[in-house]
Amino acid sequence: MQAIEARIFAADMPVAALMEKVALQIAAQFQVRYPLVDYPQVGVLVGPGHNGGDALVVARELHFRGYGVQVYCPFERLKDLTQSHLRYATTLGIPVQPHCALADCDVWLDGLFGFGQSRNITGTVAQLIDAVNATGAPIISIDLPSGIQPDTGQVLGTAIRATVTLCLGLWKQAFFQEAALPALGESTLVDFDIPAADITAVMGSRPLVQRVDHRWALAALPLQRPLTVHKYQMGNLLLVCGSTRYAGAAILAGLGARASGVGMLSIAVPAALKPLLNQQLPEALIIPCSATATGEIQALPASLDLAAYSTIGCGCGLTQGPQAVVEQVLAQGQTVVLDADGLNIVAAHPAWLSRAATTVLTPHVGEFRRLFPAIDLADRLAAVRAAALQSRTIVLLKGARVAIAAPSGQVGVIPESTPALARGGSGDVLTGLLAGLLAQSHGADPVASSPIEIVQAAAWWHAQTGRSLVVDRTQLGVDAETLAIALIPALKQLIVANSG
Ligand SMILES: NC(=O)C1=CN([C@@H]2O[C@H](COP(=O)(O)OP(=O)(O)OC[C@H]3O[C@@H](n4cnc5c(N)ncnc54)[C@H](OP(=O)(O)O)[C@@H]3O)[C@@H](O)[C@H]2O)[C@@H](O)CC1
Numbered sequence: 001m002q003a004i005e006a007r008i009f010a011a012d013m014p015v016a017a018l019m020e021k022v023a024l025q026i027a028a029q030f031q032v033r034y035p036l037v038d039y040p041q042v043g044v045l046v047g048p049g050h051n052g053g054d055a056l057v058v059a060r061e062l063h064f065r066g067y068g069v070q071v072y073c074p075f076e077r078l079k080d081l082t083q084s085h086l087r088y089a090t091t092l093g094i095p096v097q098p099h100c101a102l103a104d105c106d107v108w109l110d111g112l113f114g115f116g117q118s119r120n121i122t123g124t125v126a127q128l129i130d131a132v133n134a135t136g137a138p139i140i141s142i143d144l145p146s147g148i149q150p151d152t153g154q155v156l157g158t159a160i161r162a163t164v165t166l167c168l169g170l171w172k173q174a175f176f177q178e179a180a181l182p183a184l185g186e187s188t189l190v191d192f193d194i195p196a197a198d199i200t201a202v203m204g205s206r207p208l209v210q211r212v213d214h215r216w217a218l219a220a221l222p223l224q225r226p227l228t229v230h231k232y233q234m235g236n237l238l239l240v241c242g243s244t245r246y247a248g249a250a251i252l253a254g255l256g257a258r259a260s261g262v263g264m265l266s267i268a269v270p271a272a273l274k275p276l277l278n279q280q281l282p283e284a285l286i287i288p289c290s291a292t293a294t295g296e297i298q299a300l301p302a303s304l305d306l307a308a309y310s311t312i313g314c315g316c317g318l319t320q321g322p323q324a325v326v327e328q329v330l331a332q333g334q335t336v337v338l339d340a341d342g343l344n345i346v347a348a349h350p351a352w353l354s355r356a357a358t359t360v361l362t363p364h365v366g367e368f369r370r371l372f373p374a375i376d377l378a379d380r381l382a383a384v385r386a387a388a389l390q391s392r393t394i395v396l397l398k399g400a401r402v403a404i405a406a407p408s409g410q411v412g413v414i415p416e417s418t419p420a421l422a423r424g425g426s427g428d429v430l431t432g433l434l435a436g437l438l439a440q441s442h443g444a445d446p447v448a449s450s451p452i453e454i455v456q457a458a459a460w461w462h463a464q465t466g467r468s469l470v471v472d473r474t475q476l477g478v479d480a481e482t483l484a485i486a487l488i489p490a491l492k493q494l495i496v497a498n499s500g
């Protein structure tokens, strides 16, 4: 944004005019959300840079509209434009205080720091932030909550916990980092007509980090089958999963795969699980495998032709016993999705990931650390990209903001999700779902989506299904089986809601 802004100013857009244009929009949104009758007293936090300048323009507008405005500015040196706005506010009679003796305010406007923040916040400024947070009144942050590092989302010592954040122009990366989530509140983008040419000049035609939205995701799903297909052209998926100890993981991955619409589903499990799997998934071909005394897969049947499958999903509920099975699967020439114990096994054998075909790894943070111990997770987006580049695989990092990176360095983020998904088994559903979708992309459709687009679509669909279940069933009601069964009705709703 700094580079884009520099281009706009170099093209002679006056800095003050851009600030005015943006801040008037913020003032308008402020008045809609916090009308004068209910929120007559406004506290405005002003920083030394242009974030503070924005805040002062809003303060001036709110003053003219009849709000009681109190400005807090704990800085002596301000940028020139910010200083001008402060002088004018003072001449209008708006009270300005340096620090923390806070008046009773009904709502706060946070204009301390925006995208120019990088240093730790200390002293009076930190005290001011903590004191405002402690008031319990709503806080609107301009651009970013002050104290949030714009790229990594890390808290710089302390941070405003915003009720609403109005992000200006383009989403800053912090909005997709888990570290920032508690500070962001409801986040909205304020568009101020950045010329597309300036964005492209700085970011290229395709930004390296992108939000996965409904347009991308729905376009990547195989919603229209060719009229004359047969089942093997709509994906032939093999799941290798389960153990006596973790039988449910195999069922949940199977239910996820069912929702993908895959043409043919086979599931290799320890022989003892076959009746259970048959009962739960009557459409699937259950392949009984020899088992160890502790109920883990010992070996895949010698007669099983792994090359016949378009995709293999491996790892859910496997335990760490079947190492040779994971090695055998990765030695095949088709797309492999590796999850859970498949990841834990491969962490000790990274060379197995050197393969020509597509590999998708779906670690949560713990599995990620075992797989990529040298990669720092403080910046999740940078970390997932580094992992994809290092392993030459597609890496899906699970969590509150799922991030998916391809070996090209491209990263997609799922911006909306729900903590209701933080529950055993919901990852197994995702693995089955995305493996089933990937299997279909090797079918009859000549304009199939790329693997990363499909993985992103699966993660988006999974998260959206969680969100829609919360609406019907509260955050307590999103167990993994319910999630798997809800995938299709939720997809229907998503298609209807986003059509036209
Ligand atoms: N293009 C756009 O999107 C538009 C942008 N606009 C607005 O401009 C904002 C960016 O403005 P900005 O560049 O002046 O940076 P901003 O964040 O206000 O402050 C940086 C100042 O804070 C200081 N400072 C930093 N950390 C500190 C600390 N811990 N403790 C103490 N001081 C600290 C830092 O000092 P320095 O590090 O340089 O010593 C510097 O003086 C942007 O977020 C948006 O609100 C709109 O007006 C128009 C459209």
Ligand SMILES: Nc1ncnc2c1ncn2[C@@H]1O[C@H](COP(=O)(O)OP(=O)(O)O)[C@@H](O)[C@H]1O
Binding pocket: 340, 364, 397, 398, 399, 400, 401, 402, 417, 418, 419, 420, 421, 422, 423, 424, 425, 426, 427, 428, 429, 430
């Ligand atoms: N706080 C959260 N908010 C949103 N989604 C979450 C959160 N925590 C976990 N998830 C999602 O829930 C799923 C959990 O997967 P995983 O940890 O593999 O569970 P399991 O192995 O038990 O199935 C992942 O899709 C992950 O992204």
Ligand SMILES: [K+]
Binding pocket: 051, 110, 111, 112, 113, 114, 141, 142, 143, 144, 145, 146
């Ligand atoms: K701010």
